[in-house]
Amino acid sequence: MSGDVTCDVAVVGAGDSGRRCALYCAEAGLDVCLIDENSHGTPDRRAWLRLDQSGTPDAAALRRAGGRTLFSHTVWTALAMDELPTGGEGFWLSAMHAGRDTAIKARAVVDATGMGVRVVPFEGWTLPGVFDFDDAFGFGEALPDGPIVVAGAGLAIYAAAAHLVRAGAPLTAVIDLESDGVWRARRGALRAVPDALRMAIRWLRTIRGAGVEVVPGARVRAARGEGALEAVVVESVDAEARALGEPERSIAAGSLLVSHGFMPGGNLAALLGASRRYDERFGAPILNVDERGRTSVDGLFAVGGAARGHSVDAGDAALCAAAVAADFGVSVDEATVEAAMRDRDCHAPAVAALRDAERLRTPLISVIPATTTICAYEGVTRADVDAAVDQGAGDVSQLKHFTRLGMGPCRGRQCGEIAAHLMAQKLGKPRSAMGLLTPRPPLRAVTLGDLVGEFSYADIPIPAPAPL
Amino acid sequence: MTQSHIHDLGVVGAGIHGATVALFAARGGMDVALLDRGAVCREASGVNAGTLTMQMTRVALIPYALAGHRMWATTREWLGHDVGVVTCDGLSLAYTEAEEELLATRAALRREAGAPIAMVTPAEAQEIEPGLGEGVRAAAHCTVDGYAAAYLTGRAYRVALAEAGVAIREYMPVSAVEREDDGFVIRAATGAIRCRRLVLAGGVWLEPMLGWLGVKLPIKTLVNQLAATQRVRPVMRTVIGIASGLLSLKQFPHGSVVIGGGWQGLGGRTKPREGFALLPDRLVGNVRLAVQAIPALREAKLTRAWAGLEAETADAMPAVGPVPGVPGAFVCGSVHSGYTSGPYIAKLLADRLLGREPALPLFPIDRLLPEAGRDMAAA
Structure with a gap:
């Protein structure tokens, strides 16, 4: 391990919440490291989605407050020091940087790793030309081929559509699971966050101004094409995404961008032993945290999307930083904490409304066709999942063994959740009875070459031979 | 006891060892219940590297491993299902x-x-x-040499066990085993199961399992x-x-x-x-x-x-055979690099239960028990 780093607090994930939390901790006098896999931190990756960018502190502000940044550092595994035979306090994070493994030792860790996008599979969703939002916006400036259709649920689909229009992309339609009426009914709740509401209205104006068709109360039933996407088949649905049986229509498309909402992350904290539960509101596992972001493990915290499953800053970064500081015996300005509390209370209805738009509609899962792929990497179909359940797979771990579902790079974070619902539906049990996949390293795929570096055989600390 | 049904054999632990004993005992005509706190072959038997090799096998176990290798290479024939074996x-x-x-x-x-x-x-x-x-x-x-896809073990065994008529009781953690006149009562949170004979096949959990019978075997x-x-x-x-x-x-x-x-x-x-x-x-x-x-x-x-x-175990050799001082109770497990030889060694124990002479010797645990442990069991 080269270039060891030691600090009081390691904040992993330099999105909005991570930056705020790191800054507040630094201002409280703690030695903070803000770590992110991207070279400038994360905000640019989902910048198009941010409702309010005005307040996000930049790295310079953190450095002025005495904090450090470790960007281009990919945390791939982590360990609680008290697990070691030698004992110890705090945490050990292994981060890959420029092809070298760096050990970061921190007395406290804040998981600010955000959220993951959810796509509920439908016929043809693995065709070239169909992307989830992270695929579509994660890499560089290249725009998807036109004509483009954006589909799914939540305000994010409008954010994505507006972003595409501004970038000059040939967007033709936005397909929203929610009806117009539902969004109108939510307007009151969204007023609690005026900046966000203004931003949302601006997105809508941008989309409409470009002559893009918005189709509310509808879902993409199928993506069709010979070898690549050519058209999407759209049908009308009710509030729970059940088909209304009205005639479907076909829209020509070169690219389809899909998001059925975002799922809370928190994989770093889970790997460090923080407890989780399945939560109906998110349709996904979520960390058990208290109102200030404390997990079930001492010294381990979570903030933002990783902890709360939404990215609207509701003061929780400040509350989390106050909790971290309290552990170090440092007090934080009470006025800041009170303001954060007020912020959160005031934002709560808006947060609930935005989450509700992104809720998991389980009927979408019920109607997945038998031949449709669930785990794209391992090529596991719904029929394979059903067959495994018939042969006795009773939880998601067993399903993974029976089918390899979830053994790919997503580690089952996406497909595992869909499969868990399929199993639960088939067995007539709640999703929570299907268990959670065991968190395991690596948090991010790392090449073996980077992992091992340059070495000589004599340097390998080979344990004593096995008995003969 | 309100439940009157008494199985011929109760097996606690549904890894390779327990599942194989249960499978061959049932095929031999016994009425078998197989219990596990989790799912079939979900612990060591399902997460090991799947290596089927002689070169990591203890010398004394080579004959068993060679026979085990032949079994793995022919799972379709005796298990009926594929475990992704490549030789x-x-x-x-x-x-x-x-x-x-x-x-x-x-x-x-x-x-x-x-x-x-x-x-x-x-x-x-x-x-x-x-x-x-x-x-x-x-x-x-x-x-x-060769390898299996260890994660497929549970699927293959589960189908075979069901076909053989084994009562598979997954997600049923056992809290205790009690001896009664003509056999054993296996206590689980969700009920009790009675059996005339008992096989403990709990891998690393053999130590607490044998503790139910008053036998102290460090694992x-x-x-x-x-x-x-x-x-x-x-x-x-x-x-x-x-x-x-x-x-x-x-x-x-x-x-x-x-x-x-x-x-x-x-x-x-x-x-x-x-x-x-x-x-x-x-x-x-x-x-x-x-x-x-x-x-x-x-x-x-x-x-x-x-x-x-x-x-x-203390001598890194298997624990496979009768439990001293507890008639009708057997132990099966703790085989070093045991995935390769596991099915064969467990089949030998099934032969013994069915009244046949095992083709190779078992590994009785008497050698591993302190005098006090044996006295306790006998008491």
Whole structure:
């Protein structure tokens, strides 16, 4: 391990919440490291989605407050020091940087790793030309081929559509699971966050101004094409995404961008032993945290999307930083904490409304066709999942063994959740009875070459031979 | 007791050992219940590296491992279901003078015990495995080697057990076993199961299980770290190990490479699976051995790492046979690198239960019990 780093607090994930939390901790006098896999931190990756960018502190502000940044550092595994035979306090994070493994030792860790996008599979969703939002916006400036259709649920689909229009992309339609009426009914709740509401209205104006068709109360039933996407088949649905049986229509498309909402992350904290539960509101596992972001493990915290499953800053970064500081015996300005509390209370209805738009509609899962792929990497179909359940797979771990579902790079974070619902539906049990996949390293795929570096055989600390 | 049904045989622990005993006992005509706190073959039997090798097997177990290897190679015939077994050449490598000596000694002893192992030169090893990198001083070549997809074990066994009429009781943690006049009562939170004879097949949990019967058998728990890569182009065609046994390496037909060898992580039988932790520096050490052997692996991406438990008695030999002082109770497990020989050794115990003479000797645990332990059991 080269270039060891030691600090009081390691904040992993330099999105909005991570930056705020790191800054507040630094201002409280703690030695903070803000770590992110991207070279400038994360905000640019989902910048198009941010409702309010005005307040996000930049790295310079953190450095002025005495904090450090470790960007281009990919945390791939982590360990609680008290697990070691030698004992110890705090945490050990292994981060890959420029092809070298760096050990970061921190007395406290804040998981600010955000959220993951959810796509509920439908016929043809693995065709070239169909992307989830992270695929579509994660890499560089290249725009998807036109004509483009954006589909799914939540305000994010409008954010994505507006972003595409501004970038000059040939967007033709936005397909929203929610009806117009539902969004109108939510307007009151969204007023609690005026900046966000203004931003949302601006997105809508941008989309409409470009002559893009918005189709509310509808879902993409199928993506069709010979070898690549050519058209999407759209049908009308009710509030729970059940088909209304009205005639479907076909829209020509070169690219389809899909998001059925975002799922809370928190994989770093889970790997460090923080407890989780399945939560109906998110349709996904979520960390058990208290109102200030404390997990079930001492010294381990979570903030933002990783902890709360939404990215609207509701003061929780400040509350989390106050909790971290309290552990170090440092007090934080009470006025800041009170303001954060007020912020959160005031934002709560808006947060609930935005989450509700992104809720998991389980009927979408019920109607997945038998031949449709669930785990794209391992090529596991719904029929394979059903067959495994018939042969006795009773939880998601067993399903993974029976089918390899979830053994790919997503580690089952996406497909595992869909499969868990399929199993639960088939067995007539709640999703929570299907268990959670065991968190395991690596948090991010790392090449073996980077992992091992340059070495000589004599340097390998080979344990004593096995008995003969 | 309100439940009147009494099974001929109750098996606690549904790994390879318990599942195999249950399967052959049921096929032999016994009415069998198989219990596990989790799912069939979900612990060590489902998460090990799947290596089917003689070159990591203890010398005294070679005859059992050879028979086990033949069983694995023919699962479709006796189990009825595929476990993704591939048979191929195996190489054990030496990179230092000390390893060369160790390899020569170990290979000779294993060869004497019946394993078809021959020492080969680095050039010959290169021909057997074109993916080998530099630095090999000597190699031991075994023509009986291979691997299974361990994660498929549970699926294959579960179907076979159901077909054989075994009452499969998964997710049923047992809290105690009591002796009664004509057999045993197995106590679980969700009810009790009665049986005339009992097999405890709990792997690393054998120690607390035998405790139910008043027998104290210390079982050491190994926490073996494993790692797998994303799919890569074919980079190797053999099973590769090193003289000390601290590496097992193979590429599955779908392209994923699995790296094992028993580097120790953190955890144990008292911890839930999610409480296990992998030590990054040991993971790196294990992967360095893999990259030393097959340099093309540098391009591969690590996609999963995990840990599985392995049981070890005081003399690192199996615990398979009757429980002293407890008529009708048997123990089956703690076989070093036991995946290879597991089905065969458990089948021997099933033969014994069915009144047949096992083809090879069992491994009675009397040798491992202090006098006091035996007295307690007899009392």
